Amino acid sequence: xxxxxxxxxxxxxxxxxxxxxxxxxxxxxxxxxxxxxxxxxxxxxxxxxxxxxxxxxxxxxxxxxxxxxxxxxxxxxxxxxxxxxxxxxxxxxxxxxxxxxxxxxxxxxxxxxxxxxxxxxxxxxxxxxxxxxxxxxxxxxxxxxxxxxxxxxxxxxxxxxxxxxxxxxxxxxxxxxxxxxxxxxxxxxxxxxxxxxxxxxxxxxxxxxxxxxxxxxxxxxxxxxxxxxxxxxxxxxxxxxxxxxxxxxxxxxxxxxxxxxxxxxxxxxxxxxxxxxxxxxxxxxxxxxxxxxxxxxxxxxxx
Numbered sequence: 191x192x193x194x195x196x197x198x199x200x201x202x203x204x205x206x207x208x209x210x211x212x213x214x215x216x217x218x219x220x221x222x223x224x225x226x227x228x229x230x231x232x233x234x235x236x237x238x239x240x241x242x243x244x245x246x247x248x249x250x251x252x253x254x255x256x257x258x259x260x261x262x263x264x265x266x267x268x269x270x271x272x273x274x275x276x277x278x279x280x281x282x283x284x285x286x287x288x289x290x291x292x293x294x295x296x297x298x299x300x301x302x303x304x305x306x307x308x309x310x311x312x313x314x315x316x317x318x319x320x321x322x323x324x325x326x327x328x329x330x331x332x333x334x335x336x337x338x339x340x341x342x343x344x345x346x347x348x349x350x351x352x353x354x355x356x357x358x359x360x361x362x363x364x365x366x367x368x369x370x371x372x373x374x375x376x377x378x379x380x381x382x383x384x385x386x387x388x389x390x391x392x393x394x395x396x397x398x399x400x401x402x403x404x405x406x407x408x409x410x411x412x413x414x415x416x417x418x419x420x421x422x423x424x425x426x427x428x429x430x431x432x433x434x435x436x437x438x439x440x441x442x443x444x445x446x447x448x449x450x451x452x453x454x455x456x457x458x459x460x461x462x463x464x465x466x467x468x469x470x471x472x473x474x475x476x477x478x479x480x481x482x483x484x485x486x487x488x489x490x491x492x493x
Contacts, residue, residue, distance in 0.1 A: 191411060192221035194433060196420040199403055201429040210238065212299065212427050215387060220431050224347075224385045224454040227303045229427060232256070232294035239291040242284055246307035246345055249282045250338060250352075250450060252391070254298025258282060260290035262313045269298060270318070274391050274448045277485055278318035279352065281338050283345060285310045301389060305454040307346040314344065323491045325482055326361075328475025333361040334482040341459045349384075349453040349460060355399070355441040356481040364468040365402075365436035369409055371456040381463050384455035386432035388439070390424045390447065397445035399424045405435035406465075424449075436465050446484060
C-alpha cells in the first residue's frame with residue numbers, strides 16, 4: 191500500500207529523460223498495476239516506434255497530424271485539430287502484440303496509453319465523426335465530455351474520454367468514485383474498481399485547476415490505514431493520479447480546463463457512485479451553461 195499526498199498525486203512535466211516525452215507515468219510511479227501513460231511531442235518528419243507487447247494501446251491526437259504504420263495496418267493523416275481547444279479528436283486503438291511507428295506529418299502532440307490485455311480485438315481508427323459529445327450537469331457544474339473509447343468499445347480494459355470545464359465551473363461533480371467492484375443482486379455492475387489519470391491542458395499558460403481527492407470508509411486504502419484527503423493544483427501538462435476515492439475538479443474563472451481521462455481496472459466501464467453527502471445537487475440544476483460545447487459540434491453528435 192502507498193500513502194498518497196498532494197505532492198505525489200500530481201506528476202509534473204519533464205520527468206522523463208526522453209526529450210520527446212512531455213510527461214509520463216508508470217505503474218511503479220503510480221502505485222498501481224494498470225495504466226501506463228505518456229504525452230509526447232514530435233517535430234514534423236520525426237518518428238517514434240513502440241511495441242505493444244502484452245498490452246492494448248490507444249493513441250489520442252492532441253494536436254497536429256501523424257501517419258501510423260504497424261504490423262496490423264497503416265493509417266494516413268491521423269489528426270487535424272490545432273490544439274485540444276479547437277475541435278474533436280482522432281484516436282487509434284491497437285491490440286496486443288502490435289509493433290508500430292508514428293511519423294509526424296506536422297509538428298504534433300499526442301497521448302499514448304497502454305494496459306495489460308489478454309484479448310486481441312481488431313485495431314480501430316476513431317475519427318471525430320465517431321466521437322459522441324455529451325453535455326453533462328448543469329449550472330456551474332456544466333461540462334463537455336468527448337467519448338473516445340467509451341464503455342462498450344471493442345477492447346478489454348481501456349476507457350478514454352476528454353472533458354472540458356468552462357471557467358468558474360466544476361466537473362467530476364457531484365464528487366464520484368469507482369474504487370470497489372460492486373454488483374447488485376441481479377449481477378448489474380453498480381461500481382467498478384478503476385484506476386484513473388487526469389492529463390491536463392489549460393487554455394492560457396498561467397491557468398490552473400484545483401482537484402480534491404478523498405477516500406471514505408469503503409476505500410481499501412482507507413481500510414488499510416492509508417486514507418487520502420488532498421487538494422492538488424493542476425497546471426498545463428500535469429498528470430493527476432486517482433488511485434481511489436472521490437475526485438471533483440474546479441476550473442477557476444477566466445480559464446477553460448481540459449483533461450484527458452484514462453481509466454482501467456475491473457471492468458471496461460465507467461460505473462461509479464456519487465458521494466451521498468452531495469448527490470442531492472443533481473436535482474438542483476436550473477439551466478445548462480451556454481459556453482459548451484466550447485467549439486462547433488454537429489448536433490447529431492450531442493447526446
